[in-house]
Amino acid sequence: MTTQRRSGTPDSRRRSETSRRAILTAAFDLVGEVGYAKLSIEGIAARAGVGKQTIYRWWPSKGALLFDAFLTLAEPPDGGPTALPDTGDLEADLKLVLRATVEELRDPRYDGPMRALHTEIVNDPALAAEYAERLGGPMRELKKERLRAARHAGQLAEDVDLDLAVDMIFGPVLDRWLHRTGPLTAAFADRVVETALRGLSPRR
Amino acid sequence: MTTQRRSGTPDSRRRSETSRRAILTAAFDLVGEVGYAKLSIEGIAARAGVGKQTIYRWWPSKGALLFDAFLTLAEPPDGGPTALPDTGDLEADLKLVLRATVEELRDPRYDGPMRALHTEIVNDPALAAEYAERLGGPMRELKKERLRAARHAGQLAEDVDLDLAVDMIFGPVLDRWLHRTGPLTAAFADRVVETALRGLSPRR
Numbered sequence: 001m002t003t004q005r006r007s008g009t010p011d012s013r014r015r016s017e018t019s020r021r022a023i024l025t026a027a028f029d030l031v032g033e034v035g036y037a038k039l040s041i042e043g044i045a046a047r048a049g050v051g052k053q054t055i056y057r058w059w060p061s062k063g064a065l066l067f068d069a070f071l072t073l074a075e076p077p078d079g080g081p082t083a084l085p086d087t088g089d090l091e092a093d094l095k096l097v098l099r100a101t102v103e104e105l106r107d108p109r110y111d112g113p114m115r116a117l118h119t120e121i122v123n124d125p126a127l128a129a130e131y132a133e134r135l136g137g138p139m140r141e142l143k144k145e146r147l148r149a150a151r152h153a154g155q156l157a158e159d160v161d162l163d164l165a166v167d168m169i170f171g172p173v174l175d176r177w178l179h180r181t182g183p184l185t186a187a188f189a190d191r192v193v194e195t196a197l198r199g200l201s202p203r204r
Numbered sequence: 205m206t207t208q209r210r211s212g213t214p215d216s217r218r219r220s221e222t223s224r225r226a227i228l229t230a231a232f233d234l235v236g237e238v239g240y241a242k243l244s245i246e247g248i249a250a251r252a253g254v255g256k257q258t259i260y261r262w263w264p265s266k267g268a269l270l271f272d273a274f275l276t277l278a279e280p281p282d283g284g285p286t287a288l289p290d291t292g293d294l295e296a297d298l299k300l301v302l303r304a305t306v307e308e309l310r311d312p313r314y315d316g317p318m319r320a321l322h323t324e325i326v327n328d329p330a331l332a333a334e335y336a337e338r339l340g341g342p343m344r345e346l347k348k349e350r351l352r353a354a355r356h357a358g359q360l361a362e363d364v365d366l367d368l369a370v371d372m373i374f375g376p377v378l379d380r381w382l383h384r385t386g387p388l389t390a391a392f393a394d395r396v397v398e399t400a401l402r403g404l405s406p407r408r
Contacts, residue, residue, distance in 0.1 A: 035327065037241075119323040122382050123239065136385065163386050164376075164395050168403075171376035172368075178326050178382070181340065182367050191368050199372075199403030 021072075022048040023055055028069040032112025036120040039066070063127050067134050070117065084146035090155045091197055093146065098173060098189040105177045106184055118178060140166055157202045168196040225276075226252040227259055232273040236316025240324040243270070267331050271338050274321065288350035294359045295401055297350065302377060302393040309381045310388055322382060344370055361406045372400040 008016070026047035031039045039062060045052045059065040085093045104110050121128045144162040151160055172192050176182050212220070230251035235243045243266060249256045263269040289297045308314050325332045348366040355364055376396050380386050 115326060118383075119326050122319060122323050128384060132385075136383070140385070161395065164392070164399065167376040167380055167386070168372070168396065168399055171379035172371040173375075174383075175375035175378050176371055179322075179340070179378075180329075180332060181336075181344070182371070188368070191365065192372070195368065195372055195403035196399070197403070199399035199401070 019048070019050050019054060020058070023050060023058075023065070024069040024072050027065050028073050028113050031066060031069075031116045032109075036062075036066070036116050039116075041065075063130055066117065067130065070113070070135060082142070084142055086146060086149060088153075090146075090150040090153075091193060094169060094193045094197070095190050097143075098169065098193055099186045101170070101173060102177075102184055102186060102189045105173075115178070143170070154202060156197075156200050160200050165196070165200050168199065169193060223252070223254050223258060224262070227254060227262075227269070228273040228276050231269050232277050232317050235270060235273075235320045236313075240266075240270070240320050243320075245269075267334055270321065271334065274317070274339060286346070288346055290350060290353060292357075294350075294354045294357075295397060298373060298397045298401070299394050301347075302373065302397055303390045305374070305377060306381075306388055306390060306393045309377075319382070347374070358406060360401075360404050364404050369400070369404050372403065373397060 023044060026044045027039070030043055030047055034043070041052055041055050041062065044065070045055055055065065059068065084097055087093055105114065117131070121131050140163075143166045147156060147160075147162050147165050150156050151158065151162070156165065169192065173184070173189060176188070177184055182188070227248060230248045231243070234247055234251060238247070245256055245259050245266065248269070249259055252259075259269065263272065288301055291297055309318065321335070325335050344367075347370045351360060351364075351366050351369050354360050355362065355366070360369065373396065377388070377393060380392070381388050386392070
């Protein structure tokens with residue numbers, strides 16, 4: 001998840017880790033405040049209290065640093081989930097996930113940085129490709145994995161297209177968040193899951 | 205749709221209309237090329253071959269001009285539809301509309317300008333409010349009107365939330381377009397309509 005090399009004594013490793021967290025936090029907070037275009041390595045270094053060279057040594061680009069920030073800070077400290085919950089109750093599992101998504105998007109700490117990241121991706125094909133490879137693609141795979149298990153269990157139509165299913169469940173929430181076209185609530189997340197699953201369910 | 209005052213002789217009115225179209229076309233094309241942030245009244249005036257003062261006289265802001273450009277150029281010459289098609293066949297009508305949406309979003313002439321507009325809206329609450337009032341809101345109302353008729357005809361569940369219905373039908377397509385997460389095709393539009401309508405259909 002990081003391009004940093006771990007080496008040196010235990011003390012220097014601890015200092016490195018502290019600097020790394022400070023840099024990631026500064027990048028994450030700053031992009032929400034000033035936007036991607038105005039985000040600079042200088043600004044991040046000043047906010048984090050490190051030298052610019054430290055940043056250049058560890059990350060090849062502003063984009064790479066920002067993705068590490070999202071990967072590190074948008075995940076719980078244990079490294080984050082490697083799979084979506086699977087209790088066997090597809091509807092309950094997806095509501096849990098989509099409610100958590102809504103909560104994160106509504107959190108002022110995340111809304112700004114995520115908005116900055118999303119709009120940059122929309123306009124910058126190179127950043128979009130990096131995002132897809134490092135963050136968007138793997139996250140989509142986790143969602144498809146859970147839906148594949150549900151399809152296998154007969155809870156979704158046999159011929160369901162898993163990418164379409166992901167878009168039907170997550171698309172309406174992302175769209176309402178980005179365009180502020182309506183209230184983004186847990187109730188909305190629940191209705192989206194119910195409607196999408198009814199649409200994707202096996203034909204009887 | 206425009207803040208321009210029509211006055212003067214028939215000849216001067218014709219000249220005004222020619223200038224107005226040239227300005228709107230220049231604004232629409234330029235925003236796709238340089239983005240909203242770098243779009244300037246100077247640049248538009250130069251491209252359109254008019255003086256800056258002509259633009260300032262007719263439009264109060266860059267945003268207002270851009271919305272007029274979208275309203276005028278994204279519509280057919282007769283002023284555009286004031287309602288969604290209603291043949292009584294909801295699924296066929298929505299497929300027609302969503303396929304047309306996909307076609308417009310895939311058209312290189314529209315993709316750039318629409319991407320610029322959408323991403324600005326995402327980051328600029330004032331522009332977002334203007335968009336919602338002048339373009340987004342009225343378009344959403346047309347969609348809801350068609351879905352309301354379908355609900356009345358018993359083709360949608362009685363308790364269906366029309367805003368949710370709009371989001372389920374249009375959200376996945378907008379999201380896939382903005383984030384380029386998959387192929388944006390007529391077939392995808394059809395599957396989205398089928399899945400959403402099945403999810404929103406009356407319970408039997």
